[in-house]
Amino acid sequence: DGGITQSPKYLFRKEGQNVTLSCEQNLNHDAMYWYRQDPGQGLRLIYYSQIVNDFQKGDIAEGYSVSREKKESFPLTVTSAQKNPTAFYLCASSSQGADTQYFGPGTRLTVL
Amino acid sequence: GESVGLHLPTLSVQEGDNSIINCAYSNSASDYFIWYKQESGKGPQFIIDIRSNMDKRQGQRVTVLLNKTVKHLSLQIAATQPGDSAVYFCAERSGYALNFGKGTSLLVTP
Numbered sequence: 552d553g554g555i556t557q558s559p560k561y562l563f564r565k566e567g568q569n570v571t572l573s574c575e576q577n578l579n580h581d582a583m584y585w586y587r588q589d590p591g592q593g594l595r596l597i598y599y600s601q602i603v604n605d606f607q608k609g610d611i612a613e614g615y616s617v618s619r620e621k622k623e624s625f626p627l628t629v630t631s632a633q634k635n636p637t638a639f640y641l642c643a644s645s646s647q648g649a650d651t652q653y654f655g656p657g658t659r660l661t662v663l
Numbered sequence: 664g665e666s667v668g669l670h671l672p673t674l675s676v677q678e679g680d681n682s683i684i685n686c687a688y689s690n691s692a693s694d695y696f697i698w699y700k701q702e703s704g705k706g707p708q709f710i711i712d713i714r715s716n717m718d719k720r721q722g723q724r725v726t727v728l729l730n731k732t733v734k735h736l737s738l739q740i741a742a743t744q745p746g747d748s749a750v751y752f753c754a755e756r757s758g759y760a761l762n763f764g765k766g767t768s769l770l771v772t773p
Contacts, residue, residue, distance in 0.1 A: 555706075557706075582759070584760060586763075591671050591765070591766075592765055592766075593752060593763035593764050593765045593766055594707070594752070594754075594761075594763040595763075596760045596761075599759055599760055601759060607759070609760060641706050641707070650695045650697070650712070650756055651697065651709060651712060652697075652761060653709060654699075654706035654707045654708070655706050656705055656706045657704070657705065657706045659704075
């Protein structure tokens, strides 16, 4: 998984709670991304950040929030407004101007 | 009762045979394409990429072919091994991010 770590590996949340998923990279990459994967489906983009202190919504940003205060960190908060949060969450990063994204090992979130 | 879910296309090949996984993309303006391999419960792993100014690119045991006329991408795996069993995704660049297909499950049988 090449220098990208995600924690925790498994996360359980009660309805109505906010939870934060961690993503850290030591690849000195400028860009970072969050994707959601549901069973039997491809990855869908939640948020991305090309540079520190800047981020953009992806295709399914509703119910999620992010911050990018440090180059190496891009945490994702799943809020209570996200109606169906049970999924596999993947963080990725890429160097500036490069297209290849490298992925972390993922966090599996389950709402109880 | 029976559960309803999405089923991935599945390709079953015998160990030692060559595998071909196909992908159709949607945006004729896309200039970059990439293949990932994802094992169960893990993050996608980069396999090979190709730019739109190329038709073919080879890596170790893998070849990607790009046909821009019909917007088709294929991944060929030579001498498929049991460790190749996984889900394979193609993706096209869409602005700053990647647009992923739904994936193909490759099953290698002895």
